Amino acid sequence: xxxxxxxxxxxxxxxxxxxxxxxxxxxxxxxxxxxxxxxxxxxxxxxxxxxxxxxxxxxxxxxxxxxxxxxxxxxxxxxxxxxxxxxxxxxxxxxxxxxxxxxxxxxxxxxxxxxxxxxxxxxxxxxxxxxxxxxxxxxxxxxxxxxxxxxxxxxxxxxxxxxxxxxxxxxxxxxxxxxxxxxxxxxxxxxxxxxxxxxxxxxxxxxxxxxxxxxxxxxxxxxxxxxxxxxxxxxxxxxxxxxxxxxxxxxxxxxxxxxxxxxxxxxxxxxxxxxxxxxxxxxxxxxxxxxxxxxxxxxxxxxxxxxxxxxxxxxxxxxxxxxxxxxxxxxxxxxxxxxxxxxxxxxxxxxxxxxxxxxxxxxxxxxxxxxxxxxxxxxxxxxxxxxxxxxxxxxxxxxxxxxxxxxxxxxxxxxxxxxxxxxxxxxxxxxxxxxxxxxxxxxxxxxxxxxxxxxxxxxxxxxxxxxxxxxxxxxxxxxxxxxxxxxxxxxxxxxxxxxxxxxxxxxxxxxxxxxxxxxxxxxxxxxxxxxxxxxxxxxxxxxxxxxxxxxxxxxxxxxxxxxxxxxxxxxxxxxxxxxxxxxxxxxxxxxxxxxxxxxxxxxxxxxxxxxxxxxxxxxxxxxxxxxxxxxxxxxxxxxxxxxxxxxxxxxxxxxxxxxxxxxxxxxxxxxxxxxxxxxxxxxx
Amino acid sequence: xxxxxxxxxxxxxxxxxxxxxxxxxxxxxxxxxxxxxxxxxxxxxxxxxxxxxxxxxxxxxxxxxxxxxxxxxxxxxxxxxxxxxxxxxxxxxxxxxxxxxxxxxxxxxxxxxxxxxxxxxxxxxxxxxxxxxxxxxxxxxxxxxxxxxxxxxxxxxxxxxx
Numbered sequence: 001x002x003x004x005x006x007x008x009x010x011x012x013x014x015x016x017x018x019x020x021x022x023x024x025x026x027x028x029x030x031x032x033x034x035x036x037x038x039x040x041x042x043x044x045x046x047x048x049x050x051x052x053x054x055x056x057x058x059x060x061x062x063x064x065x066x067x068x069x070x071x072x073x074x075x076x077x078x079x080x081x082x083x084x085x086x087x088x089x090x091x092x093x094x095x096x097x098x099x100x101x102x103x104x105x106x107x108x109x110x111x112x113x114x115x116x117x118x119x120x121x122x123x124x125x126x127x128x129x130x131x132x133x134x135x136x137x138x139x140x141x142x143x144x145x146x147x148x149x150x151x152x153x154x155x156x157x158x159x160x161x162x163x164x165x166x167x168x169x170x171x172x173x174x175x176x177x178x179x180x181x182x183x184x185x186x187x188x189x190x191x192x193x194x195x196x197x198x199x200x201x202x203x204x205x206x207x208x209x210x211x212x213x214x215x216x217x218x219x220x221x222x223x224x225x226x227x228x229x230x231x232x233x234x235x236x237x238x239x240x241x242x243x244x245x246x247x248x249x250x251x252x253x254x255x256x257x258x259x260x261x262x263x264x265x266x267x268x269x270x271x272x273x274x275x276x277x278x279x280x281x282x283x284x285x286x287x288x289x290x291x292x293x294x295x296x297x298x299x300x301x302x303x304x305x306x307x308x309x310x311x312x313x314x315x316x317x318x319x320x321x322x323x324x325x326x327x328x329x330x331x332x333x334x335x336x337x338x339x340x341x342x343x344x345x346x347x348x349x350x351x352x353x354x355x356x357x358x359x360x361x362x363x364x365x366x367x368x369x370x371x372x373x374x375x376x377x378x379x380x381x382x383x384x385x386x387x388x389x390x391x392x393x394x395x396x397x398x399x400x401x402x403x404x405x406x407x408x409x410x411x412x413x414x415x416x417x418x419x420x421x422x423x424x425x426x427x428x429x430x431x432x433x434x435x436x437x438x439x440x441x442x443x444x445x446x447x448x449x450x451x452x453x454x455x456x457x458x459x460x461x462x463x464x465x466x467x468x469x470x471x472x473x474x475x476x477x478x479x480x481x482x483x484x485x486x487x488x489x490x491x492x493x494x495x496x497x498x499x500x501x502x503x504x505x506x507x508x509x510x511x512x513x514x515x516x517x518x519x520x521x522x523x524x525x526x527x528x529x530x531x532x533x534x535x536x537x538x539x540x541x542x543x544x545x546x547x548x549x550x551x552x553x554x555x556x557x558x559x560x561x562x563x564x565x566x567x568x569x570x571x572x573x574x575x576x577x578x579x580x581x582x583x584x585x586x587x588x589x590x591x592x593x594x595x596x597x598x599x600x601x602x603x604x605x606x607x608x609x610x611x612x613x614x615x616x617x618x619x620x621x622x623x624x625x626x627x628x629x630x631x632x633x634x635x636x637x638x639x640x641x642x643x644x645x646x647x648x649x650x651x652x653x654x655x656x657x658x659x660x661x662x663x664x665x666x667x668x669x670x671x672x673x674x675x676x677x678x679x680x681x682x683x684x
Numbered sequence: 685x686x687x688x689x690x691x692x693x694x695x696x697x698x699x700x701x702x703x704x705x706x707x708x709x710x711x712x713x714x715x716x717x718x719x720x721x722x723x724x725x726x727x728x729x730x731x732x733x734x735x736x737x738x739x740x741x742x743x744x745x746x747x748x749x750x751x752x753x754x755x756x757x758x759x760x761x762x763x764x765x766x767x768x769x770x771x772x773x774x775x776x777x778x779x780x781x782x783x784x785x786x787x788x789x790x791x792x793x794x795x796x797x798x799x800x801x802x803x804x805x806x807x808x809x810x811x812x813x814x815x816x817x818x819x820x821x822x823x824x825x826x827x828x829x830x831x832x833x834x835x836x837x838x839x840x841x842x843x844x845x846x
Contacts, residue, residue: 254740261735289813360813368810375806379799386798390782390791398787403729405737405780412795543718596742605742622740625747635718637740 198237517661524654534643
């Protein structure tokens, strides 16, 4: 019953979304406001409808209705209730419904705003969002139905269908296969929703951009309306990427957090264009230039969002993330192509109307430096995109599949990241409009001089790797510049408002959240960079087979193998768990329990490292193999990961900065000023 | 006499065999360590477990590949010889990056060419905007279009403060 209700609700929502898109387009072209209102109501209806459908699926998952194929393939009796709920996005069909539900929620939120001022945007925002929603729902309706039941035909074949096929009998398995063990980690429970939130929220600025193009309102209004949406999208995408990294570090057992896997890159690409967009829209707002470019960036971001979902969900590139493969690939491909070509056509048709309102006054101005930032982000994007699709191109043209592994990406993007760090150090000191090399030099010399202390100190401490010294200097430069900016801002505020420095510092971020939130994000990035330099350049590893009581050494660490136990657990897995004692500089610092879990139902092993974590470094121990009981030998792989926790700490600062930048302004002083500014405009 | 001849022949064969075995043993040296095996395995990918380097892949098949590497190293094979062997057996996809030959050149050439083309276009655009600005009548000096008076004042202050 629940399955039928769920599926028919999705079918109705699909119809409602199609109607909404059609009514909005027809209503605006034929100037029928009633139709546009009806389209808006249709849009508002999609979220409640999809909430009903999702509620049905969750009900089936939690109650263990294994006659439903999706429930049988993603849950099992042994799974706790919360994991059964997360199975909503743990498989192909459910995750498409989840995507659609989030998309509907965001379009509802977008439509909840006051439209009186921008009424001409409304129909086209509805068209774009409802077409996107209808596309995802069509995949659920026609290809990946999460409510399909299991049936057995007369000749013993197992089928998936909502209604009873002729001659088939229903199947009621006593237990399900359970969720993919890799997805049971807390990081992985939250990681997909964060990524999807990031993905769907980028659809909103894209919809407004298209609306602006179609309605010829090519000023920066669409950017101002969607500023916060973009930041929120970027926040969720960043959170998704960071959580994905943490999950990889904790669960995949290869000593790292980022493997340049094609599906990781698929989520990273919209982040790259989104970051470039966040920077370049500031230039359009301040100087009225780069209008074409901002449109290109948001079109690219939207297309990469769909492309990312396509790579994750179609199984076109098999990788550790591609848990599912299905026949939806061609549909996705056609949709990406169609939306990309249509949006570019609309952009080209409005090209002359997007002419800049001012000119570039200096090559050293902030706007010029921001365009350089965009060039570097685009450079990284090209490397990522090319690296992901080249194996496909090679297979199509030569029949030979090749691997494009981390070494390619690291070598190709390394100098570009360094360039971005340098810009992060220089651009905040530049000003808009006319400025000269001398002006920039005058602003930069103090923090530049302070930052030079860093390479001198690290060289004196014995660091000889040129890339590491350069990296540490760039980190030092950005930190010095951020500190300098806060300091100068606080001084200026003290002068203007007579506040003491502490209060001025506190209020500074609150008064111009985007600017100082941005600086906090920069700080987060360089703290992460410290960790990345640490693990990329100074990671060491060793592997060996030990008998009980034997030890192995890695740098200042010694690890002794004490014991190993192998046992079955109630939740259907076999666990091999080793006990090792860790010594640092001859002093015992703790015990670790690296283990290997083997899930009987899915026949899948999972490596859980034992990690001793400090701010200075991680000792990361993996149980690689063990001998049958009696010989008592076990093989361990041990990684020493210096500074890796700076990656996570930097991630937290990064997220904090994004929250500061995206937080709605509630400062009474600012509100007063805005009110008086508006009154002034009204009087004028 | 004939018996002596057979005996000498037998002794000669035994000597040659022993010498060959001794030579092989000398070539083998000590058994390769896990770290030596992993140093090679790190640069290889098995065709089944895509995107997981061979040194960390937990599957049985990859463990067997690592054993093959160990045997080859024990036989005195170089790192390059072992990589060539796997390429011959399973194709170029086992390598961490495509070999720079044929169509694969594109993977290395396109990103820098695209970046340089982007840099050239950006430089041209910036230059043309600057020329247009120079031709335009007296643009206001360093305008800040912020609608927030505090930010405007702060930016002015910062500019003056240098």
